[in-house]
Amino acid sequence: MSTKRIKKPEGLVKHTHCKNCGVAVPVGNEYCGYECEVDYNKFKRRQQYQLLAIIAALIVVVLFVFLTR
DSSP states (O other), X not given: OOOOOOOOOTTOOOEEEOTTTOOEEETTOSOSSHHHHHXXXXXXXXXXXXXXXXXXXXXXXXXXXXHTO
């Protein structure tokens, strides 16, 4: 049996991907540009508000169930 070595492509540069759109960016950067950073922050803020709204709705339902017994 011979061992085959997998050659690493020489053209690839170490990189990460933009948190918002997925475009390759240099290591150390999280976003490809200012617009993506702003959009991502808006998205995360919206997610937090949605989670708070769901938790508040659950609390209201639980209180309603226990108070109407």
